[in-house]
Amino acid sequence: MNIDIQPEDQAIFDRLKSTGRMTAGLRRKITQQHNWCSCCDKMIFPYRPAFAGYDADDKPVLACAKCAVTRVTELATPVYPKMNLDISLPDETVLWRYMDFSKFVAMLMQRGLYLPRASNMEDKFEGAAGLARREHVWDEHYLKRYREVVSGPGPDGRPINISPEDIECEARRLLRSTKAATVASRSRPISCWHANAGESEAQWRLYCPPQTMGIAVKSSVDRLWNAMSGEQNAVVGRVHYLDFNTAFAVTGRERIFCKRASLAHEREVRAVILEDDGHEDTPGRLVGCDLAALIDVVVLSPFAPEWFQWVLSDVISKFGWSIPVVKSDLLDPPFY
Numbered sequence: 608m609n610i611d612i613q614p615e616d617q618a619i620f621d622r623l624k625s626t627g628r629m630t631a632g633l634r635r636k637i638t639q640q641h642n643w644c645s646c647c648d649k650m651i652f653p654y655r656p657a658f659a660g661y662d663a664d665d666k667p668v669l670a671c672a673k674c675a676v677t678r679v680t681e682l683a684t685p686v687y688p689k690m691n692l693d694i695s696l697p698d699e700t701v702l703w704r705y706m707d708f709s710k711f712v713a714m715l716m717q718r719g720l721y722l723p724r725a726s727n728m729e730d731k732f733e734g735a736a737g738l739a740r741r742e743h744v745w746d747e748h749y750l751k752r753y754r755e756v757v758s759g760p761g762p763d764g765r766p767i768n769i770s771p772e773d774i775e776c777e778a779r780r781l782l783r784s785t786k787a788a789t790v791a792s793r794s795r796p797i798s799c800w801h802a803n804a805g806e807s808e809a810q811w812r813l814y815c816p817p818q819t820m821g822i823a824v825k826s827s828v829d830r831l832w833n834a835m836s837g838e839q840n841a842v843v844g845r846v847h848y849l850d851f852n853t854a855f856a857v858t859g860r861e862r863i864f865c866k867r868a869s870l871a872h873e874r875e876v877r878a879v880i881l882e883d884d885g886h887e888d889t890p891g892r893l894v895g896c897d898l899a900a901l902i903d904v905v906v907l908s909p910f911a912p913e914w915f916q917w918v919l920s921d922v923i924s925k926f927g928w929s930i931p932v933v934k935s936d937l938l939d940p941p942f943y
């Protein structure tokens with residue numbers, strides 16, 4: 608990975624030392640801007656650093672070197688956008704969560720979103736690097752890189768005196784630690800959403816089949832980010848669907864945003880708590896939030912009886928929330 612530090616980048620590093628202060632607002636700015644400067648709206652050059660920090664009013668910024676000169680007064684951390692998977696998506700993207708009535712009642716009662724851990728989900732490929740039958744290809748790719756790193760010239764440019772056995776041993780140790788770091792992504796707490804401008808009959812049938820009492824909550828990317836704003840390490844991002852016959856999931860923290868191509872119909876957007884140290888033994892995490900701000904409307908399943916709307920509205924207000932309930936668009940009659 609070649610990082611390209613130009614003199615104008617070095618000037619920023621000389622002026623500002625990284626403070627490492629990461630707020631939820633800055634995390635959102637870094638994710639949503641990806642490789643675009645939030646000040647001049649131009650793309651940040653590949654492998655050049657972007658400067659993530661705060662302006663004089665303590666507002667989060669992700670700046671190119673040129674803008675960082677005047678706009679960044681506190682540097683939190685440099686970021687190298689080209690190395691990250693782009694999970695950004697427009698704030699106005701409409702999101703849905705289809706669920707049965709009991710899950711919705713739990714949400715009202717708990718006054719927030721419950722995020723189960725990836726390892727507790729049905730999909731065995733959560734956090735996976737790829738197909739087991741292709742593991743040797745992945746291993747060999749990284750071993751080759753690590754052997755080069757281990758045997759390459761030292762920091763002073765001189766060749767390193769190391770035996771072939773030690774090179775192999777060290778490369779294999781690095782491979783094991785890479786795998787251990789990414790396996791940790793399976794313990795991330797996740798809230799899964801479906802991105803779609805309108806309702807999906809397929810989602811209704813999947814999550815709220817006929818004879819069940821189902822609802823869908825309608826929200827947006829902006830509302831979901833706001834709901835997660837109390838969690839410094841939370842990100843909202845779109846899932847990438849990969850053909851594991853030819854591709855592998857990324858190794859970084861965005862690993863948890865990679866799924867199999869066979870699930871592409873889910874059009875998933877997820878909120879993930881990226882670092883959750885010390886809580887891994889719990890089955891999930893509850894993130895408290897203002898549900899009335901998170902939820903735009905609650906849509907009644909097209910398969911539920913009409914009287915259910917009255918029950919639903921009553922239950923919502925009994926828990927002290929004011930959230931509108933509407934009928935499904937799918938019930939609109941046709942004409943011939």
Ligand SMILES: [Zn+2]
Pocket residue numbers: 644645646647648649670671672673674675
């Ligand atoms: Zn700029």
